[in-house]
Amino acid sequence: MDLSVTLKGQTRDLVLKNPVLTASGTFGYGLEFVTYGDLSELGGIVVKGLSLHPREGNSSPRIIETTAGMLNAVGLQNDGVESFCLEKLPRLPWHKTSIIANIYAASVDEFAELAARLDQEEGVAALEVNVSCPNVKAGGALFGQDPALASSVTSAVRRAAPHKHIMVKLSPNVTDIALMARSVEDAGADSISCINTLLGMAVDIQTRRPSLANVVGGLSGPAIKPVALRCVWQVARAVKIPVVGLGGILTAEDALEFMLVGAKAVQVGTGNFMRPDCAFALTQTLPAVCERLGIDNLTSFCGSLQLDS
Amino acid sequence: MVSFLLTVRLLCAYNKPMSQPNSCELEVLDLVPFGQTGNESRFFALRLGRPNWNIWCPGQFVMLRPHNFGLDIPWARPLAICHMTARHMICFFQVRGKGTRRMAELRPGDKVRVWGPLGNGFVMEPDTPTLLLAGGMGIVPFVGYVSEHLKPWNVSMLFGHREHISCYPVDSINEHIPVDSLREPENGDLDNFIYTIQERMREYAEQKGLVLACGPSPFLRTVQTFAAELGVRCQISLETRMACGVGACLGCVTKTTTAWPVGEKRERHVQVCTHGPVFWASQVAL
Numbered sequence: 001m002d003l004s005v006t007l008k009g010q011t012r013d014l015v016l017k018n019p020v021l022t023a024s025g026t027f028g029y030g031l032e033f034v035t036y037g038d039l040s041e042l043g044g045i046v047v048k049g050l051s052l053h054p055r056e057g058n059s060s061p062r063i064i065e066t067t068a069g070m071l072n073a074v075g076l077q078n079d080g081v082e083s084f085c086l087e088k089l090p091r092l093p094w095h096k097t098s099i100i101a102n103i104y105a106a107s108v109d110e111f112a113e114l115a116a117r118l119d120q121e122e123g124v125a126a127l128e129v130n131v132s133c134p135n136v137k138a139g140g141a142l143f144g145q146d147p148a149l150a151s152s153v154t155s156a157v158r159r160a161a162p163h164k165h166i167m168v169k170l171s172p173n174v175t176d177i178a179l180m181a182r183s184v185e186d187a188g189a190d191s192i193s194c195i196n197t198l199l200g201m202a203v204d205i206q207t208r209r210p211s212l213a214n215v216v217g218g219l220s221g222p223a224i225k226p227v228a229l230r231c232v233w234q235v236a237r238a239v240k241i242p243v244v245g246l247g248g249i250l251t252a253e254d255a256l257e258f259m260l261v262g263a264k265a266v267q268v269g270t271g272n273f274m275r276p277d278c279a280f281a282l283t284q285t286l287p288a289v290c291e292r293l294g295i296d297n298l299t300s301f302c303g304s305l306q307l308d309s
Numbered sequence: 310m311v312s313f314l315l316t317v318r319l320l321c322a323y324n325k326p327m328s329q330p331n332s333c334e335l336e337v338l339d340l341v342p343f344g345q346t347g348n349e350s351r352f353f354a355l356r357l358g359r360p361n362w363n364i365w366c367p368g369q370f371v372m373l374r375p376h377n378f379g380l381d382i383p384w385a386r387p388l389a390i391c392h393m394t395a396r397h398m399i400c401f402f403q404v405r406g407k408g409t410r411r412m413a414e415l416r417p418g419d420k421v422r423v424w425g426p427l428g429n430g431f432v433m434e435p436d437t438p439t440l441l442l443a444g445g446m447g448i449v450p451f452v453g454y455v456s457e458h459l460k461p462w463n464v465s466m467l468f469g470h471r472e473h474i475s476c477y478p479v480d481s482i483n484e485h486i487p488v489d490s491l492r493e494p495e496n497g498d499l500d501n502f503i504y505t506i507q508e509r510m511r512e513y514a515e516q517k518g519l520v521l522a523c524g525p526s527p528f529l530r531t532v533q534t535f536a537a538e539l540g541v542r543c544q545i546s547l548e549t550r551m552a553c554g555v556g557a558c559l560g561c562v563t564k565t566t567t568a569w570p571v572g573e574k575r576e577r578h579v580q581v582c583t584h585g586p587v588f589w590a591s592q593v594a595l
């Protein structure tokens with residue numbers, strides 16, 4: 001069965017050997033997982049969120065387990081874009097699988113600078129723009145919660161990285177995710193990935209303290225799957241560009257649920273923590289699960305949800 | 310003798326863990342409760358089938374996720390490798406919360422997802438006088454340490470614990486080296502224990518020996534302070550909350566000191582699961 005998919009963008013296409021990617025922040029730089037599977041078998045690897053300069057992240061505790069999920073407030077600790085390009089990227093099998101650089105910045109200009117730097121890297125197939133972060137230079141509103149801001153980031157990145165496929169990653173913490181999707185599409189995004197984490201909180205009634213040093217954090221894992229599925233469905237109906245679905249995916253069956261509602265590809269996130277070979281196992285079992293369900297063409301299966309009975 | 314040495318070398322690659330960690334599914338062979346009978350047991354030796362890796366170092370650990378965690382307990386739990394034989398791997402745990410409570414319900418034949426061996430183990434210098442300091446469950450990695458050590462007569466142990474001594478795997482250490490154990494009083498008058506730690510560490514400082522410690526954070530902090538004062542080489546094994554065990558989630562980080570590792574990397578967050586769990590006491594700020 002041919003599992004390859006092409007995410008047809010407005011400017012650049014992204015060809016994936018199969019629809020299974022790993023989600024940013026849950027798979028390190030990929031190198032952490034080389035002993036658990038063959039990286040080149042994956043459709044792609046979205047690396048840990050990169051910023052212009054190294055970041056130390058938040059203080060501990062940064063993560064807490066919740067029922068069927070987890071909260072994180074890592075605070076985007078990373079070694080910075082230079083270290084990624086010089087030390088990590090050359091060690092990744094970028095000629096055999098798509099390496100997608102997830103980027104994070106505190107202003108539109110910084111986003112553009114990052115994008116321009118990564119545009120020079122042959123090994124980077126696409127940029128994934130994380131708009132779930134505050135616009136520090138302009139009042140601190142989240143880029144991803146304001147259609148005008150999301151749109152200006154998207155067009156700035158589009159201009160700065162003309163050779164790359166631009167995927168914009170949407171936050172579910174908005175009133176109308178379809179509206180956000182349409183504004184980044186209009187601004188030139190090639191594809192959309194959703195969802196990022198849901199804002200959540202955990203407390204300890206014994207110590208009367210928040211469980212995370214940062215008080216609030218992002219919820220991920222199986223607990224968020226129904227919300228993610230709903231978001232992907234709404235976004236896929238709202239835009240023409242391809243959608244990549246994620247949120248609580250552990251198995252091939254989960255992945256197919258996202259494809260049924262319109263996703264062309266998926267990402268595995270928290271599942272990589274539950275077992276380090278999760279994404280590899282999912283990729284390997286996908287053909288057999290498709291066969292069992294009588295799916296002989298993934299492209300025509302995508303978005304084939306029947307609404308009238 | 311040569312073949313004996315070879316086996317030991319194979320099992321413990323000294324300070325260079327060389328086995329490639331991987332993930333496999335192991336069967337529970339048995340779960341043996343420790344401690345007095347009567348009330349519900351909280352201490353268990355978990356014997357699992359042998360994983361498909363064979364080089365490991367005492368102090369390394371595994372992430373363990375039994376099938377009975379279902380979807381509601383998403384994270385695996387980090388446990389030290391207690392002992393390894395040709396046929397099985399043994400972990401030893403204390404019931405603390407929901408995950409270990411679920412682990413206490415395991416039955417022979419149940420399946421457990423295990424990935425490892427993870428992290429860096431303790432240094433092993435057969436000819437250096439070595440003091441092992443264990444607090445509570447911190448005794449677990451030392452079971453493997455003393456059985457892998459080539460010259461156990463150079464090793465001694467001080468063990469501080471809260472529960473009855475029969476709750477801990479002390480016998481398997483006693484087989485190789487004498488254990489000096491001190492039961493901490495419930496109400497926290499730790500002065501005597503702390504004084505004993507300091508005196509023993511002083512002895513090893515004078516002999517240019519090595520001190521290795523594993524246990525709860527306040528205990529490690531005490532050991533770290535004495536190590537700095539006495540100038541004795543000392544390693545400590547840290548326990549932090551872990552989701553992945555492989556360096557990806559960045560949840561388990563600890564802060565390094567100004568002394569480590571180098572240049573602009575000083576006072577940085579590093580993952581305990583991959584850079585540790587064993588650190589030189591001077592490398593980390595607790």
Ligand SMILES: Cc1cc2nc3c(=O)[nH]c(=O)nc-3n(C[C@H](O)[C@H](O)[C@H](O)COP(=O)(O)OP(=O)(O)OC[C@H]3O[C@@H](n4cnc5c(N)ncnc54)[C@H](O)[C@@H]3O)c2cc1C
Nearest residue numbers: 387388389401402403405406407408409449548549550586
């Ligand atoms: C490298 C390493 C080796 C360890 N080896 C052993 C061992 O051999 N035997 C043993 O009994 N215990 C060991 N521990 C501690 C053990 O992992 C915790 O007791 C266990 O995770 C508690 O899980 P729980 O669900 O019962 O507790 P809960 O409090 O319900 O757990 C909630 C979350 O916090 C985490 N957590 C709670 N306490 C600790 C702790 N002390 N350290 C790290 N994470 C914690 C859990 O993993 C879980 O993610 C080790 C910890 C580490 C980091």
Ligand SMILES: Cc1cc2nc3c(=O)[nH]c(=O)nc-3n(C[C@H](O)[C@H](O)[C@H](O)COP(=O)(O)O)c2cc1C
Nearest residue numbers: 023024025049072130195196220221247248269270
């Ligand atoms: C520990 C952790 C770190 C994350 N870091 C990033 C990040 O750097 N950039 C980003 O866009 N998303 C990040 N995410 C969000 C995930 O990529 C993903 O969108 C989210 O977890 C939902 O998917 P899941 O339920 O499969 O994990 C992170 C998630 C987790 C749990």
Ligand code: FES
Nearest residue numbers: 554556558559582
């Ligand atoms: S446990 Fe995930 S980085 Fe250490």
